Amino acid sequence: MMFDVKSVKETFEIIEENFSGYNLGQEWVNIQSALGRIASKDVCANEDMPPFDRSSVDGYCVVASDTFGASESMPVQLELVGEVQMGEKPDFIVGRGKSAYVPTGGYLPEGADSMVMVEYSEDFGDGDIFLNKPAAPGNHIVYKGDDVKEGALVIKKGRRLRAQDIAVLAGLGYEKVKVFKKLKIGIISTGDEVIEIKSTPQGAQIRDINTYSIMALSQMMGMEAVSFGIVKDVYEYIESKVKESMEQCDITVVSGGSSMGTKDVTVKVIESLGKPGVLLHGIAVKPGKPTIVGKANGKAVIGLPGHPASAFMIFQVFVSKLAKWMESESENMSPFVEAIMDSNYPSNNGREEYLAVSLEEKGSGYISSPVFGKSGMISLMTQADGYIHISRGSEGLNKGQKVKVNLF
Amino acid sequence: MMFDVKSVKETFEIIEENFSGYNLGQEWVNIQSALGRIASKDVCANEDMPPFDRSSVDGYCVVASDTFGASESMPVQLELVGEVQMGEKPDFIVGRGKSAYVPTGGYLPEGADSMVMVEYSEDFGDGDIFLNKPAAPGNHIVYKGDDVKEGALVIKKGRRLRAQDIAVLAGLGYEKVKVFKKLKIGIISTGDEVIEIKSTPQGAQIRDINTYSIMALSQMMGMEAVSFGIVKDVYEYIESKVKESMEQCDITVVSGGSSMGTKDVTVKVIESLGKPGVLLHGIAVKPGKPTIVGKANGKAVIGLPGHPASAFMIFQVFVSKLAKWMESESENMSPFVEAIMDSNYPSNNGREEYLAVSLEEKGSGYISSPVFGKSGMISLMTQADGYIHISRGSEGLNKGQKVKVNLF
Numbered sequence: 001m002m003f004d005v006k007s008v009k010e011t012f013e014i015i016e017e018n019f020s021g022y023n024l025g026q027e028w029v030n031i032q033s034a035l036g037r038i039a040s041k042d043v044c045a046n047e048d049m050p051p052f053d054r055s056s057v058d059g060y061c062v063v064a065s066d067t068f069g070a071s072e073s074m075p076v077q078l079e080l081v082g083e084v085q086m087g088e089k090p091d092f093i094v095g096r097g098k099s100a101y102v103p104t105g106g107y108l109p110e111g112a113d114s115m116v117m118v119e120y121s122e123d124f125g126d127g128d129i130f131l132n133k134p135a136a137p138g139n140h141i142v143y144k145g146d147d148v149k150e151g152a153l154v155i156k157k158g159r160r161l162r163a164q165d166i167a168v169l170a171g172l173g174y175e176k177v178k179v180f181k182k183l184k185i186g187i188i189s190t191g192d193e194v195i196e197i198k199s200t201p202q203g204a205q206i207r208d209i210n211t212y213s214i215m216a217l218s219q220m221m222g223m224e225a226v227s228f229g230i231v232k233d234v235y236e237y238i239e240s241k242v243k244e245s246m247e248q249c250d251i252t253v254v255s256g257g258s259s260m261g262t263k264d265v266t267v268k269v270i271e272s273l274g275k276p277g278v279l280l281h282g283i284a285v286k287p288g289k290p291t292i293v294g295k296a297n298g299k300a301v302i303g304l305p306g307h308p309a310s311a312f313m314i315f316q317v318f319v320s321k322l323a324k325w326m327e328s329e330s331e332n333m334s335p336f337v338e339a340i341m342d343s344n345y346p347s348n349n350g351r352e353e354y355l356a357v358s359l360e361e362k363g364s365g366y367i368s369s370p371v372f373g374k375s376g377m378i379s380l381m382t383q384a385d386g387y388i389h390i391s392r393g394s395e396g397l398n399k400g401q402k403v404k405v406n407l408f
Numbered sequence: 409m410m411f412d413v414k415s416v417k418e419t420f421e422i423i424e425e426n427f428s429g430y431n432l433g434q435e436w437v438n439i440q441s442a443l444g445r446i447a448s449k450d451v452c453a454n455e456d457m458p459p460f461d462r463s464s465v466d467g468y469c470v471v472a473s474d475t476f477g478a479s480e481s482m483p484v485q486l487e488l489v490g491e492v493q494m495g496e497k498p499d500f501i502v503g504r505g506k507s508a509y510v511p512t513g514g515y516l517p518e519g520a521d522s523m524v525m526v527e528y529s530e531d532f533g534d535g536d537i538f539l540n541k542p543a544a545p546g547n548h549i550v551y552k553g554d555d556v557k558e559g560a561l562v563i564k565k566g567r568r569l570r571a572q573d574i575a576v577l578a579g580l581g582y583e584k585v586k587v588f589k590k591l592k593i594g595i596i597s598t599g600d601e602v603i604e605i606k607s608t609p610q611g612a613q614i615r616d617i618n619t620y621s622i623m624a625l626s627q628m629m630g631m632e633a634v635s636f637g638i639v640k641d642v643y644e645y646i647e648s649k650v651k652e653s654m655e656q657c658d659i660t661v662v663s664g665g666s667s668m669g670t671k672d673v674t675v676k677v678i679e680s681l682g683k684p685g686v687l688l689h690g691i692a693v694k695p696g697k698p699t700i701v702g703k704a705n706g707k708a709v710i711g712l713p714g715h716p717a718s719a720f721m722i723f724q725v726f727v728s729k730l731a732k733w734m735e736s737e738s739e740n741m742s743p744f745v746e747a748i749m750d751s752n753y754p755s756n757n758g759r760e761e762y763l764a765v766s767l768e769e770k771g772s773g774y775i776s777s778p779v780f781g782k783s784g785m786i787s788l789m790t791q792a793d794g795y796i797h798i799s800r801g802s803e804g805l806n807k808g809q810k811v812k813v814n815l816f
Contacts, residue, residue: 105715213578217571379457
């Protein structure tokens with residue numbers, strides 16, 4: 001079966017079309033363990049936050065109109081009727097001509113409608129308080145429900161939970177939150193030449209880099225990664241491992257075996273798994289042309305290039321997108337920065353390109369330097385902070401040009 | 409004891425001076441678990457990577473000079489002397505007038521010095537190969553040590569390990585890497601009004617937000633967070649919890665109890681722990697003026713404001729810096745983006761300010777909108793993507809102004 005090479009845009013469309021709405025399953029987790037997880041349901045407030053009118057300063061509560069005209073030369077004198085204790089609802093009322101001390105966060109007594117900060121008061125200990133600043137109604141008061149109103153939507157389904165979100169859940173008394181299960185990704189390395197990293201290469205063997213880089217990238221993206229080890233380039237071996245992984249995992253990634261070489265069997269294996277099988281074979285992008293995207297039993301299977309640096313970039317760009325669709329992550333703003341190129345970078349490949357760059361802070365912005373070398377050099381990637389997407393037909397980047405750098 | 413309020417710059421200096429070179433301890437971890445950990449030693453390559461000269465394409469190896477002048481109309485004809493098997497060192501030599509098939513990643517046979525891609529060949533099955541493109545010496549070959557030379561520094565001490573770094577460690581056969589232990593942070597919430605999140609607030613009680621937001625922020629920064637629960641505003645109780653936390657943890661964070669109110673005892677507790685005690689009390693910054701930084705037995709103790717939004721911001725800005733010094737993280741580029749303000753924001757406080765903003769992608773850049781409200785509103789922080797540092801003396805930000813937004 002022959003496949004046309006797809007553009008980057010077409011690839012993203014194929015991924016969205018086939019994997020959005022994936023049935024990932026949900027689970028309840030304690031909010032202490034919810035960082036980075038994705039909310040699977042909208043969360044609404046079941047009460048007002050704060051649940052009462054509070055002072056946001058240390059000071060004296062007043063009826064605002066009592067303070068109008070107050071100044072240093074002519075303070076107003078009010079009768080002190082009490083002191084609010086933290087955590088307690090005052091049992092007194094503050095009417096006209098009266099006042100009471102309220103600490104930061106304390107309950108605003110009934111009758112009072114404003115606060116004067118302690119800095120603008122003088123207490124001679126005679127039961128009265130002198131205030132030398134006027135206060136408008138509502139001054140330094142956080143009203144019941146000001147932060148969150150009962151019924152308000154506080155966490156939208158599809159949100160990847162950050163510390164702020166967890167803070168709001170805590171404030172509303174939610175000990176648990178319902179999230180999508182973690183995506184489980186199975187990683188298979190193929191290649192007769194690939195050996196365990198603990199082994200010493202003999203002859204023309206090389207160590208299995210891809211298992212570890214893909215595992216780390218998967219962890220970074222919040223997935224649970226499982227290694228299925230190294231498989232020789234034999235159809236039956238690869239088929240059996242891919243089947244094993246696809247039974248257990250949402251995504252299966254096979255690295256190596258996707259170039260046009262004689263031992264390439266990944267495509268055949270994916271075709272054998274069921275419909276629709278291979279969705280695309282080949283993306284018009286550098287690096288990583290020989291990428292495969294497939295689907296069977298609703299699950300995803302990806303063939304990555306064998307070159308560690310190519311596999312790294314393709315995973316970063318396309319599998320992250322796949323994961324976001326499968327996880328129903330709604331707000332998937334990938335952070336990017338604008339930078340100025342420090343050199344020319346020629347590109348005339350007739351295909352799109354992802355160029356790894358390092359970033360250096362300079363003044364209020366960044367300078368970007370291309371990180372490149374011979375194909376497959378993973379050491380160079382350690383210098384990279386992000387990548388630039390160079391569109392097809394572009395002749396490259398010029399020194400001094402402003403570029404958009406997607407951060408790793 | 410009285411303390412001057414410090415500027416942000418002075419605060420950073422005090423933190424660096426007192427906590428850089430902190431003795432955090434080291435441990436070996438498997439590279440599968442090393443993502444986000446900080447290397448505690450330089451790592452050098454103990455061998456060349458790759459360990460042999462490899463082809464980076466599927467094609468035919470040649471003596472380059474044999475191919476000079478080759479073209480479609482006049483291909484060169486070379487004798488095929490073998491086929492390189494993946495992972496195996498060829499047992500034949502490719503001299504002048506000869507060639508052999510080499511797959512991508514295959515061992516370059518002795519004698520050959522260049523590769524011609526399979527696309528530029530024709531094989532009529534008669535034992536010879538016809539090549540219609542000339543090849544310069546070194547074409548499509550990755551030489552032994554091209555990626556990493558033996559002895560080269562591949563991971564610098566102080567680097568927070570990313571997927572790329574783990575890839576290089578794998579390639580060099582390192583199953584483990586030596587890292588600094590995770591910073592352990594103890595979290596204490598104080599306040600007579602603060603209750604467990606599972607409880608229903610009575611009177612003027614509020615739930616303990618800070619424990620959860622600080623725990624999540626700590627996890628985000630790669631620390632191990634331990635909650636020591638909620639403590640009433642009583643000197644002996646706070647002292648005992650702070651001591652317990654400081655015995656177990658590198659950093660102890662006490663939230664609440666650092667404003668000038670009647671029940672503030674955190675400063676006294678920190679002073680009681682030993683020298684130097686309180687290093688600063690008060691930072692000229694909004695929000696979060698009543699922040700305390702202390703040190704005893706070499707460990708750090710921080711008093712955060714009680715307001716959840718203030719505590720959040722102060723932790724984000726100052727404790728992240730503290731952690732980086734204590735962890736000896738060398739490359740601490742905090743990601744930021746440039747954005748355009750969507751509105752005016754007046755600021756005339758005589759102190760520096762950290763303004764939380766939301767970001768929206770627009771064209772090739774970002775638009776930033778201030779996220780603000782009454783003091784202590786944590787719900788607004790869920791809309792924030794980062795913060796802007798407004799310097800002292802600035803009169804604020806103008807609509808359309810370019811600003812630097814530090815990302816959360």
